[in-house]
Amino acid sequence: MDIVLSGIRPTGNLHLGNYFGAVKNFVKMQHENNAFFFIADYHSLTTHPTPADLHGNVKQVLSEYLACGLDPEVATIYIQSDLPEIAELYLLLNMNAYLGELERTTSFKDKVRKQANNVNAGLLTYPVLMAADILIHKSKYVPVGKDQEQNLEMARKFAKRFNNMYSVDYFNEPIPFNFGNDLIKIPGLDGSGKMGKSEGNGLYLIDDEKTIKKKVMKAKTDAGPTQQNQEMPQEIINLFTIADIVSEKDTVDFFKTNYNNCSIRYGDFKKQLAEDINNFVSPIREKIIDIRSNEEYLSKVAKMGAEKARESAAKTVKEVREIIGFKSF
Ligand code: TRP
Numbered sequence: 001m002d003i004v005l006s007g008i009r010p011t012g013n014l015h016l017g018n019y020f021g022a023v024k025n026f027v028k029m030q031h032e033n034n035a036f037f038f039i040a041d042y043h044s045l046t047t048h049p050t051p052a053d054l055h056g057n058v059k060q061v062l063s064e065y066l067a068c069g070l071d072p073e074v075a076t077i078y079i080q081s082d083l084p085e086i087a088e089l090y091l092l093l094n095m096n097a098y099l100g101e102l103e104r105t106t107s108f109k110d111k112v113r114k115q116a117n118n119v120n121a122g123l124l125t126y127p128v129l130m131a132a133d134i135l136i137h138k139s140k141y142v143p144v145g146k147d148q149e150q151n152l153e154m155a156r157k158f159a160k161r162f163n164n165m166y167s168v169d170y171f172n173e174p175i176p177f178n179f180g181n182d183l184i185k186i187p188g189l190d191g192s193g194k195m196g197k198s199e200g201n202g203l204y205l206i207d208d209e210k211t212i213k214k215k216v217m218k219a220k221t222d223a224g225p226t227q228q229n230q231e232m233p234q235e236i237i238n239l240f241t242i243a244d245i246v247s248e249k250d251t252v253d254f255f256k257t258n259y260n261n262c263s264i265r266y267g268d269f270k271k272q273l274a275e276d277i278n279n280f281v282s283p284i285r286e287k288i289i290d291i292r293s294n295e296e297y298l299s300k301v302a303k304m305g306a307e308k309a310r311e312s313a314a315k316t317v318k319e320v321r322e323i324i325g326f327k328s329f
Contacts, residue, residue: 004033004177005139007040007080007130010057014064015202016277017186017195019284020245023068025143025179030075036137036309037070038078042086043129046122047115059298064205066301067287078305080133085313090125090132092320096161097128097154105150131155134174136313141177152176166323186242189219191235206285209278216274221266229260239273247276 006026014023029035041058049057058079070077080086102108102124111123122129127150134142134155144152152174159171187193188201195202203215220235232240236259243252251272258264291297 001032001034002140003036003137004029004141004143005036005038005134005137005174006143007038007043007133008061008065009040010044010054010061012197013060013204013206014068015186015195015197015204016242016281017202019068019205020184020186021145022143022179023065023070025183026065027069027071029143030071033141035075036078036139037065037075038080038083038133038305038309040133041079041081043080043126046111046118046120046126048118060292062298062301063288063292066291067205067284072301072304076305076308077301078309079302082302082306083136083309083313085310085317086129086132086136088317089136089313089320090129092324093128093132093135093158093162094125096165097125097158099124101154101157102127105154107147107150127151127154128158131158135159135171136316137309138172138312138316139174140172142174143177143179149176162320168323170319170323184245186245187234187238189215189238191220191233191238193234203277203281205281206288207281208285209282212278212281213271213274216270216277217267219270221270224264224266225259225262228262230262232259239269243269243273243276246280247273251276 006022026035026037030037039058039061041054044054044057062077062079065077066072105127107126108124112119115123130151131154134152135158142152142155156173159173162171163169185193186195188195188199189203190199190201192199192201203212207215219239221239222233222235225232240252240256243255255264255269255272258269
């Protein structure tokens with residue numbers, strides 16, 4: 001079985017875009033591969049969270065992924081900071097990562113612009129830490145979105161560089177994994193093409209019925225069709241895209257027909273859509289709340305994952321130390 005790995009930043013809650021874009025595919029992947037999923041809490045330190053926020057976020061994100069179906073009995077699910085081996089590999093890889101190439105990455109340049117008063121070394125070496133995450137288990141595939149492709153390219157570079165430097169064929173080059181046709185893009189409710197946290201247009205898995213209704217009723221719509229079979233504006237296509245996922249086919253057909261003969265009432269459509277979204281989300285929401293309140297279970301999952309992950313991480317670090325030339329006295 002191939003080793004597949006993905007890291008999840010512990011910031012914010014999962015929205016429908018995350019769910020259909022990544023999480024659902026992770027859940028599927030865990031059964032077909034030797035899957036490692038971890039919460040990247042070392043990475044989150046670049047923005048200096050408070051200790052309470054840090055721990056709370058890790059637990060929340062862990063609860064949400066478990067509620068979506070990541071199974072600790074199937075995949076290795078762990079918290080990055082439970083593996084000091086990652087920090088060690090990061091240190092070792094840093095010796096072969098160059099200032100120029102790190103400064104040139106788009107995500108670093110982006111961060112320099114966005115948080116000019118906190119350009120710390122952790123931000124600069126973010127791709128090195130990410131390479132350590134990936135190489136520590138000799139991962140073959142890494143499912144990533146477009147925004148992470150450059151980081152993956154760096155991981156490949158560091159793997160190759162290590163092999164060349166020590167004339168070994170030790171690290172394989174991790175391959176970005178694109179879900180292709182399985183990737184469903186969820187649009188925003190504001191007429192934009194993409195649902196996102198920073199866009200502020202997200203429907204979250206933990207949103208309650210009232211919140212969902214409020215957000216959907218406020219969704220952008222136009223003045224309505226005036227001609228038979230008129231082309232839909234983007235914001236209406238977006239609502240139908242979401243309906244296609246959460247509503248019964250008959251319901252979608254009903255409102256489409258009404259759109260085409262100009263009798264659609266957006267208020268009714270939105271009310272139905274809000275109800276269908278809630279029906280979809282509510283079992284997941286209940287599971288999140290249930291798991292989040294079960295500290296004992298969360299702790300068991302984290303311990304089990306750490307134990308499994310450390311086994312493979314310790315082996316890699318031991319071998320890397322030998323290759324580099326560290327010898328014990
Ligand atoms: N940088 C990734 C993100 O922002 C999270 C991440 C950290 C990651 N380490 C990783 C993803 C290793 C894949 C593999 O989403």
